[in-house]
Amino acid sequence: MKVAIVGASGYAGGELVRLLLHHSAAEVTCVTSRKLAGTPLDQIHPQLKGFTDLKFTNPETDAIDADVAFLAVPHTVAMTYAGKLLSRGIKVVDLSADYRLPKEVFEKVYGVPHTDFFKAPYGIPEIHRKDCLNAKFVSNPGCFPTGATLAAAPLAQLAHTVIFDSKTGVSGAGDNPSATTHYPNVGDNVGPYKWTSHRHLAEMKQELAFLGSKANVYFTPHLVPVNRGILTTAHILLNEPLEQKEVEKLYRDFYKNEYFVRYQKPILAAVRGSNFCDVMVESEGTRVVAISAIDNLVKGASGQAIQNMNLMCGYKENDGLTGAGLLP
Structure with a gap:
């Protein structure tokens, strides 16, 4: 091919x-x-x-x-x-x-x-696989919406508010140098930007609504001094309280057949270079904190694009994408 x-x-x-x-x-x-x-x-x-x-x-x-x-x-x-x-x-x-x-x-x-x-079709396969199968065209999602949607999806219908807080590596800004990505401005620093108006918020709202959520959705990104990766913390405020065991079961069941979503402690270096999304949750009743980690250039861009190509063309979904992350 x-x-x-x-x-x-x-x-x-x-x-x-x-x-x-x-x-x-x-x-x-x-x-x-x-x-x-x-x-x-x-x-x-x-x-x-x-x-x-x-x-x-x-x-x-x-x-x-x-x-x-x-x-x-x-x-x-x-x-x-x-x-x-x-x-x-x-x-x-x-x-x-x-x-x-x-x-x-x-x-x-x-x-x-x-x-x-x-x-x-919007190409988060874990959410839209049927639409991507044998499609002639797929729109590959943004990197922030990929990590955010996978963090919140299992609880989307049960929430009244979802607040996403993401830390992203510098490669997400592309390869054109700028004052924002200049090393002295990034090193030893954490920089919030577009606090309430990032363009990817529209995709997050779209995807949670697709999942049946009526929640208010908010998003603030931060630039951190790493090359690759997005760590997203989702504060999911529920209509009714759920215990830890109940929340964990929801996540494990939701992703039980998903090769690329692993329920384990999210560590950026553990997914770096790979197409995996690692996610874990902790509940305190009506607030659940769900954290996901992806490589913004792989699951957040090129790897997910190949995952979609495989669905479109009839190949095994993980073909070319079975490499492990680069920890440490």
Whole structure:
């Protein structure tokens, strides 16, 4: 199966190539970049030297030859590719936000018109597996909503308020340097940002509502001095109290058949480099604290995208994704 990665120069593109090296059937045959055409891939992603001799290209959309295409391009750019690729029979996994939300919500949250909207499955497989199976297009979720939704999902229907507090590694900001990600501003520091207005809140509200929740949902992210990972603390305020054993049973039952969700103490380093989400809960009656840990570049981006590709194309769901985390 031939795979194209559109916008392969960033962290997500590098992770897609790294992970797909271990897939039983997928071969990356095309990596695109407008600015880097002709440059060997391993000059930008040195971790891949010796594993691939691919070079970046900049083909027209109608010249991309692939069975599956991953769109690892900025928000609002994916919509210029998606429809054209689909019309040629190429299956598409979009890592941008362009198809995660209803059109009117997207336009309000991102402040731009959507020029090629269509409804797409939202690719958290643990929640939307049936929609992703054999689909031609899947919208890959944001990294924060992935960790948050998996932390709260088993209790979503029983809550009146959910407050998400996330600590994220610097790679979540992408590979373009900025004052925010400059080392002296990140090292030895914890930095809250977009305290009440982060764009991913819309996805969190959408997913909890899909799960039958009528809860008020709030979210504040913090930047911490690590490269990878998101640790999310969900304060779940319940309508009626639940004992610890009851809450644990809900979580274990909800995820009992999920390969990539493990009920154990969340440790960022234990999921780093892997597609796993580790989650654990503690109840004090009407308040449950649920904590999840994911790698923002894997389960929060490229790994989950491959998980979705596997569902779309009929492969084993964990194909190419069985590697353990990198603790310590």
